[in-house]
Amino acid sequence: MSGEQALVQRLAELQLRLQHLDAMYRAREEDVHVLSQHLSQLLVDSLSAGGLTPEAKSLLRNLTGLAPPPPAGHLLRLPSAYHFLPHLLLNPNSLRPAYSISKGRTGVSVVMGVPTVKREVQSYLLSTLQNLLDSMSLEEKEDAIIVVFIAETDEEYVLQVANEIKEHFEAELNSGLVEVISPPASYYPDMGRLRTTLGDSPERVRWRTKQNLDFAFLMMYSQPKAMFYIQLEDDILAKQHFLTTMKSVALERIANRKAWFVLDFCQLGFIGKMFRCVELPWLVQFFFMFYNDKPVDWLLDHLIHTKSCNLDKDYKHCKKAKDELWIHYKPSLFQHIGTHSSLKGKVQKLKDKQFGKVRLFFPHNNPDAVALSEIKAYKQYTLKRAYMGETFFWGLLPQPGDRLWFKFTTPLMMKRYIFRSGNAEHPSDRFYNTTIEVLPLLQPSNQYESYNITNDGFVIIGKFDSMGLAEGKVDPKLGAIKEMRLTVHSESDNWAILSEVNYSFDV
Template identity: 60%
Template structure:
């Protein structure tokens, strides 16, 4: 009966939109290759369906144990409300049959064996905050844990890169879970609101979810054992990270076929989703019994697992959360699964390569400098990734440029305008200007200024306006322009401003005529340096 039901489910999987979508969007595959990958994906989805079925069976067993407890004579006698008499004969017979048929003699370890404090607060295994449209049955779940960083946050840059590097079709078959590993609920709400403002359509579609864990999920962090000779601050940091990853993986497990662990300070490449799926299905089709597919050489970034195998990791992390860092635990778990103690390390390494398979070149690069561990600076880079684009050059109209902001080294405004580099200036002050004098004057169609870059996302222009000086006197401009746009004391028209993500973008109204100059005016002193990574002046001749 179970096999028959799974067969029906197997057929249903073939007809799911996400499954069909992947193969419709893979026109470069030959018919034979497409068929091989189709069979591989069917196999993985069937394994996932069997996992969900086993979880439901476990739920039934737990429920039957509770029924068995209810039926105990001592419980019925102690209940002074006459509950035992209220049960009908048929109900008591049904519960009795259920409890006798499935009540186990063995009681296996569970999460409560290693985190016994959870027994005192059942709500601890549910998110304290959840912003979700309930997307499930996806091909890929991307887990992005994030914490509050004292120096600068890379999260918005990372999410923007992950999303813009997907195709519209891939956005329909993926799920990005942002795990805010903080207990300050006000901060969680603040960050969630920022994500809502930046990515409203992707939250609405279900591509993005935001969750945070309850503090009660974690043990007393001041009562941990000091291990590895580390200072207690580091022990607490890596202990919390182990449990963060376990919570995130437990949440993600039922939602997709594959799970990819990421970080909040990374960049990726166009087509990374298709590349990862193709590689995973290829290894499945080759009948490789892989455990980890590694798309980045650093730490725990870009590690792909089958969702059906996440319980191995979760159990291991929860058992040894106080003992080792999370990436070490992954390595030890793999060794435990595959290495023969009678053989030497060379044999072990070769055996691990069969189940921990590296993809080259790397698909993810670490861009963060400041670790979430206070005071820790890490300039880790994956040499196999290649170069990250730090600026975006454009063929702008001829102009002379000047600024009051002192440039750092050779990162001048002139080179940035010509598309040779980016501008990097020291501590903008109120009243500073970045001026572009066009020679000859030009008709403007639009503009785009992007501040900050992936390595320094906080080096943005804040409270800064975009202003132009038309050749025509203001009195000769159309009435709608004169009344709609604000005018500065020196006759510049304000046509835009930088948003909270450090971007100023807009079109220019017809009727403004030819423009002699454009400038950026800073209205507030900044605590950070400022980067202009993109300067794009659009004219009618721009392409």
């Protein structure tokens, strides 16, 4: 980027920040106005009742800075969320998170919303968060927030997910990069009284209605934190430095005074949709108006249609007008990896063809060895081919005591090892409760006292973590290694993928 381009982009960013600050000022001004109306009404009521001292009357007049309001019949009131969701008036905490982990980071360029719900088959959330973080540079991390919205009201489940996030992403939580929230039960209307629309089953109507309300809550929470909002899902992959690309595209259009409402960086559903935070109230209000009527991606389409299409023109003209506000970026920056939808019984196999190929294994030039497995391989995904770097190993339902062996042709002075399980398309097919063991060329002696040793002389040097990764150093005191193996210690509900086997060693 040239110096002139950088300056133009910086000016666009400052312009957007000014718009954001203005929107926040107007929101605070609205709060003060509403409070003033309430205080003024209190003044009128108190004067009528004769219950205030002259000093109190004077204080209230000075505090409001307003004359007493006209009679109630002449006071106009703007519509709000309460018109469409009147049940929210029953509980003052309905629009506050029931659970929250936040360091209060604000003033960043981008806030990402990641809603997650309980899935009956498998959860992709931790893998998605890890992928997002791995795909971001340090500079991007310092200028962003990821808000994980646990869209459930079961307190036990919310705490379970939150604790998993704490365990794996403690540093990101402490820095303010990652936040976790959940909604109060009082936020949702009576889901048993929804209207059935579009010929959908009651279960599907409840599912898409809740999704509309979930997105609205997440957007309302995220809006004051940044200039741009990106809607994501909990079962996706992202390309490297996706934030820099998205921000650059947005600022370029702003600098060139090109209109847009949504920048679309994925062709599927509501994934990778980018909005200016100052314009999120349009969406939130629209979602509240029609939350019971249509799915969230349809509502976005209808909003764009309403903003851009001329009823006097034909479909072709309408599509062209919509394309000027809904900008599709290629190639896609996100890919959907989940197979099992949060809607019970729904299998979601859609893939974004614009994303390109997903890396499913990591080949290495490993030393000569015989690779053996007691876990039956699926089709051509054998351990031998995985060790040779031709594909990944995919084994059927590991059982306690199952082992994978690597018997080296020549004993190695091994320095480090990496075993990676699961892959982008099947992140839950990992090795769980599985140890890494080596068989030294020389029999165990007193120098191995700090290690646990199996009955057949293997030294346990590590294990897979909950993210499916096992890596570590090999103590040089162990000497040359002639065999290495993985031993499974508990039954698994999933198949197991070994997507990377790598050693570093002295020649």
